[in-house]
Amino acid sequence: MITVKVFGRLTDYTIKNEFNLTGVKDTDQLLKTLFNKYPMLEGLKFKVSVDRKIINENTALHNGSEVAILPPFSGG
Amino acid sequence: MNRFERQIKLSGFGKASQQKLKEAKVLVVGAGGLGCPALIYLASCGVGEIGIADGDVVSVSNLNRQILFGESDIGKLKPEAAKEHLLSKYSNLKITSINEYITQKNAIEIISGYDIVLDGSDNFPVRYLVNDTCVLLNRPLVFGAIYQYEGQLAVFNVPDESKVKTNYRDLFPEPPEQFEVPDCNQTGVIGVLPGVIGTLQAAEVIKLITGIGRPHINRVLIYDLRNSQFYETTLRPDMKTNSKIPKTVEQLKETDYSLACNSIHSITWSEVEKYLGNFSGKAILVDVREHFEVPRFTHYTNVRIPLSELETDQEYFQNYEVIILFCQAGIRSLKAANIISTRFKDKEVYSVYGGLDNPESPVKTLEYAGKI
Numbered sequence: 001m002i003t004v005k006v007f008g009r010l011t012d013y014t015i016k017n018e019f020n021l022t023g024v025k026d027t028d029q030l031l032k033t034l035f036n037k038y039p040m041l042e043g044l045k046f047k048v049s050v051d052r053k054i055i056n057e058n059t060a061l062h063n064g065s066e067v068a069i070l071p072p073f074s075g076g
Numbered sequence: 077m078n079r080f081e082r083q084i085k086l087s088g089f090g091k092a093s094q095q096k097l098k099e100a101k102v103l104v105v106g107a108g109g110l111g112c113p114a115l116i117y118l119a120s121c122g123v124g125e126i127g128i129a130d131g132d133v134v135s136v137s138n139l140n141r142q143i144l145f146g147e148s149d150i151g152k153l154k155p156e157a158a159k160e161h162l163l164s165k166y167s168n169l170k171i172t173s174i175n176e177y178i179t180q181k182n183a184i185e186i187i188s189g190y191d192i193v194l195d196g197s198d199n200f201p202v203r204y205l206v207n208d209t210c211v212l213l214n215r216p217l218v219f220g221a222i223y224q225y226e227g228q229l230a231v232f233n234v235p236d237e238s239k240v241k242t243n244y245r246d247l248f249p250e251p252p253e254q255f256e257v258p259d260c261n262q263t264g265v266i267g268v269l270p271g272v273i274g275t276l277q278a279a280e281v282i283k284l285i286t287g288i289g290r291p292h293i294n295r296v297l298i299y300d301l302r303n304s305q306f307y308e309t310t311l312r313p314d315m316k317t318n319s320k321i322p323k324t325v326e327q328l329k330e331t332d333y334s335l336a337c338n339s340i341h342s343i344t345w346s347e348v349e350k351y352l353g354n355f356s357g358k359a360i361l362v363d364v365r366e367h368f369e370v371p372r373f374t375h376y377t378n379v380r381i382p383l384s385e386l387e388t389d390q391e392y393f394q395n396y397e398v399i400i401l402f403c404q405a406g407i408r409s410l411k412a413a414n415i416i417s418t419r420f421k422d423k424e425v426y427s428v429y430g431g432l433d434n435p436e437s438p439v440k441t442l443e444y445a446g447k448i
Contacts, residue, residue: 005307007226007298007300007307008223008224008226009223009224017300044252045248045250045251045252045253047247047248049309052308052309052310053309053310053312054246054247054296054309054310054311054312056312056314056316068307068309070247070296070298070309071223071252072200072221072247072248072251072252073221073222073223073226073227073228074198074199074200074203074221074223075109075198075221075222075223075224075263075265075270076106076108076109076110076111076195076196076197076198076220076221076222076270
């Protein structure tokens with residue numbers, strides 16, 4: 001099971017700021033699953049963090065992995 | 077005894093750290109929700125020289141979070157008002173008020189005069205510009221940003237023990253499209269949230285200057301006020317993003333950061349006047365604010381077609397070649413420009429940069445001159 005944490009205005013689309021997913025083996029597959037479930041997320045800019053490390057390429061996920069989806073904030 | 081005694085006696089701090097603070101020059105970009113709390117702590121701890129850059133004036137809606145200002149400051153330039161308040165608290169401060177927004181034209185000159193930059197700005201174009209300038213000039217950048225109940229913190233451009241350093245583009249390579257940025261009149265903020273993040277930024281500045289502790293290098297912190305949780309993640313360089321940063325001062329000056337955000341052309345208020353003159357009868361100026369929004373803009377002839385009605389009310393534009401859109405802060409007009417230019421590909425569509433809040437707008441110019 002993978003835990004997904006969602007931040008900022010991305011929760012407008014996912015409603016929950018934390019949920020679990022099963023059956024995804026890497027981050028590419030996870031994003032595909034998320035875009036299917038929440039089509040509004042596709043095309044938005046955000047960064048993915050896996051087990052508290054920001055990733056720049058597809059990354060394998062394991063049972064218990066924690067993924068965070070981080071959008072940019074601009075307010076001040 | 078002096079006002080720094082309690083920190084000088086702190087284990088690991090001492091006179092040496094105080095001397096470092098005294099010799100430091102820190103630039104605070106934006107005297108807003110983040111800048112105000114940061115400025116108070118930077119001034120109180122004895123930072124030798126503080127620059128405050130902001131082109132905005134204090135408005136009543138700022139007062140829930142911009143805690144340096146009070147009701148008597150409304151209408152004053154933020155750097156001036158901030159300087160006045162800080163000098164009234166501590167007599168021996170050196171504060172430079174820079175009463176203008178950071179732009180690609182002045183960024184190098186302003187930022188090169190300081191050792192460390194604290195970014196408390198409130199929009200993506202300035203954040204990317206400040207980041208790129210700090211990379212170019214090799215200045216540490218203490219980044220803070222907020223969205224509703226959440227805030228982000230990071231220290232960019234400072235090498236860790238392995239000489240690895242990261243910047244904002246390693247986190248977010250490019251600015252979001254305008255449609256991803258919430259409308260200026262939609263999003264709210266609770267004042268204590270930038271208070272928390274701005275204070276964390278000041279703490280990072282103090283750590284960088286004095287060398288105490290472990291600055292938040294190559295890490296990103298996200299604070300959620302609602303559940304009082306801090307989420308921390310590590311950041312590493314993303315080689316693909318390096319190419320997006322201007323390599324020279326000249327390149328940076330030529331990069332249009334407002335344009336890099338979107339494909340719509342932004343124009344200034346002085347250009348509005350030229351377009352209206354040159355394309356007389358063929359150009360139209362459109363106020364896309366909602367009907368209830370005041371003040372009405374009467375400086376140039378214009379029509380009001382709110383963004384919310386734009387999808388259904390497009391026939392009006394058929395008769396014009398040049399369509400210039402404005403709103404209060406220049407964000408909704410960009411969204412409107414996207415909608416119109418998608419529909420009318422042969423027309424020239426422009427958004428007025430910064431809208432009526434831009435200090436160069438006819439409304440603001442009159443305000444400064446004391447005529448309103």
